[in-house]
Amino acid sequence: MNCSETKELLSAFLDGELSHELREGVRRHAQECASCGEELALFSAIAVLAKQLPHPVAPPDIWPRLSQELEAATPRSRTAWLMRDARRTYSIVGLLAAAVLLLTGIMLWSNRRMHSEHSGEAGRFAQFARSFPDDPESAQQLLLASYESRAVGKEELSNSAYYTATAASQPPDGYAFQQAYAMKMACCECSQVVLRRQSGGHVAIFEHGAVEHPDWMSGLRCTNMQCGTTRCEVAQTGEYLAVSCHVADRHFTIVGANSKSEVEALVAWLQAAGSSARGDKSREVS
Amino acid sequence: MLCADRVYRHMVRMVGVQHAADVTQQVFLRVFEKINTFRGLARFETWLFRLAANEAYQYLRREKRWKHRPLELEPADQRSSHTDSEESKQLLEDAIGQLDVELRSIFLLREVEGLSYQEIAEVLKVPEGTVASRLNRARRELRTLLSDLGWELPQ
Numbered sequence: 001m002n003c004s005e006t007k008e009l010l011s012a013f014l015d016g017e018l019s020h021e022l023r024e025g026v027r028r029h030a031q032e033c034a035s036c037g038e039e040l041a042l043f044s045a046i047a048v049l050a051k052q053l054p055h056p057v058a059p060p061d062i063w064p065r066l067s068q069e070l071e072a073a074t075p076r077s078r079t080a081w082l083m084r085d086a087r088r089t090y091s092i093v094g095l096l097a098a099a100v101l102l103l104t105g106i107m108l109w110s111n112r113r114m115h116s117e118h119s120g121e122a123g124r125f126a127q128f129a130r131s132f133p134d135d136p137e138s139a140q141q142l143l144l145a146s147y148e149s150r151a152v153g154k155e156e157l158s159n160s161a162y163y164t165a166t167a168a169s170q171p172p173d174g175y176a177f178q179q180a181y182a183m184k185m186a187c188c189e190c191s192q193v194v195l196r197r198q199s200g201g202h203v204a205i206f207e208h209g210a211v212e213h214p215d216w217m218s219g220l221r222c223t224n225m226q227c228g229t230t231r232c233e234v235a236q237t238g239e240y241l242a243v244s245c246h247v248a249d250r251h252f253t254i255v256g257a258n259s260k261s262e263v264e265a266l267v268a269w270l271q272a273a274g275s276s277a278r279g280d281k282s283r284e285v286s
Numbered sequence: 287m288l289c290a291d292r293v294y295r296h297m298v299r300m301v302g303v304q305h306a307a308d309v310t311q312q313v314f315l316r317v318f319e320k321i322n323t324f325r326g327l328a329r330f331e332t333w334l335f336r337l338a339a340n341e342a343y344q345y346l347r348r349e350k351r352w353k354h355r356p357l358e359l360e361p362a363d364q365r366s367s368h369t370d371s372e373e374s375k376q377l378l379e380d381a382i383g384q385l386d387v388e389l390r391s392i393f394l395l396r397e398v399e400g401l402s403y404q405e406i407a408e409v410l411k412v413p414e415g416t417v418a419s420r421l422n423r424a425r426r427e428l429r430t431l432l433s434d435l436g437w438e439l440p441q
Contacts, residue, residue, distance in 0.1 A: 007422070008418075008419070008422065009418075010422060010425075011418055011421040011422045011425060012403070012418045012421075015396065015403065015421070017402070017403050017418065039426075039429075042425075042429050043425045043429075046378070046397075046425060046428055046429065046432070047397060049374055049375060049378050050378065050393075050397035050398060051397070052371065052375055053375055053378065053379065053398060054375075055291070055295050055398075056294065056295050056298050056303070056306075057291045057294065057295075058290045058291050058293075058294035058307065058310060059294075059307050062290060062294070062307055062310060062311060063290075065307075065311055066311050066314055066315065069311060069315060070315070070318065123400045127400065
């Protein structure tokens with residue numbers, strides 16, 4: 001791939017909109033070519049900055065003002081007709097409230113992702129889950145920029161992050177510990193461990209606090225899968241899988257699994273780690 | 287996040303904070319007028335942003351205000367260690383405000399609203415290839431504008 005071809009594809013590369021083959025072509029070229037590499041770094045830095053922009057909220061008087069506008073509309077207009085008819089029974093504000101609820105309902109029905117995929121944690125997570133397997137470094141950089149977060153050492157992962165601490169100090173067979181992070185999310189404080197697969201590629205395991213069911217996966221199309229005694233939600237992200245499951249009193253999200261059998265093996269590892277933790281505790285009590 | 291907030295924040299950066307509430311209100315008037323044309327085949331989000339994009343273009347054409355005063359962020363806490371980052375965000379707000387309106391719209395739909403290329407193509411009724419090439423142009427122009435404003439790539 002040459003410079004002009006690569007430059008054409010830089011945005012699509014950054015946004016995870018390329019096929020695996022083209023991604024690899026762009027990545028190889030950008031690593032070797034200073035000009036394309038620099039442009040990609042700039043695009044990426046702008047993307048990181050854009051993710052940090054504040055989200056101004058609509059002023060509270062917007063609905064009462066809209067109600068006045070609707071009342072003032074000409075009787076010929078469909079809206080005014082609707083309003084006049086409705087006034088027999090309901091107040092305009094009540095109708096507007098109903099309309100807002102209806103619109104919210106349509107959004108949820110139209111696509112369950114509406115509330116969260118692109119704006120909240122689920123949006124960030126969906127983007128992370130799609131881009132992490134192919135480009136873990138950029139995906140991780142974007143995720144960390146979205147939260148108050150820091151890289152932590154193995155020893156810093158405290159008892160509150162038992163599983164990630166175990167994954168860091170005694171990784172599952174076939175994996176090597178790469179890095180651990182702590183991040184403050186809306187749902188809870190969460191720890192993350194990135195493992196390097198000995199056969200190539202990376203897997204990220206997030207351990208959420210005592211949260212019932214974080215909203216992380218709602219931006220992805222999920223199906224259910226049974227792994228031993230654990231019910232998992234699984235989503236296809238490109239050629240990889242993202243998984244959400246509850247083991248003991250903790251919630252986990254796994255990103256970058258390359259097959260169902262890898263999902264089963266990692267969930268089994270979590271279950272075993274949990275049993276071992278409970279065993280340790282019961283021994284302490286006795 | 288409520289859909290009104292998403293439309294409003296899009297408008298803050300499309301038409302400027304002074305006019306964002308008025309144009310958002312116009313968008314929802316259109317929503318009530320046209321809700322019977324919404325077909326469940328499209329996502330509501332895509333349909334809503336199409337109305338919002340049209341309303342922003344119409345407003346800008348009518349007012350001949352292709353550029354606007356950018357959103358001014360709250361002054362950063364002087365004790366904060368993130369002052370550089372606050373300055374960078376303000377520079378990006380300034381640069382977005384100076385961006386060509388078509389490029390501004392596509393950049394915001396991608397980077398702030400997180401829409402996919404397919405969704406942006408549906409919103410703006412352009413082919414996906416056009417979305418990719420416009421995003422390249424938007425990012426290159428932003429790079430130039432940011433550089434003119436004195437922005438330095440974080441190390």
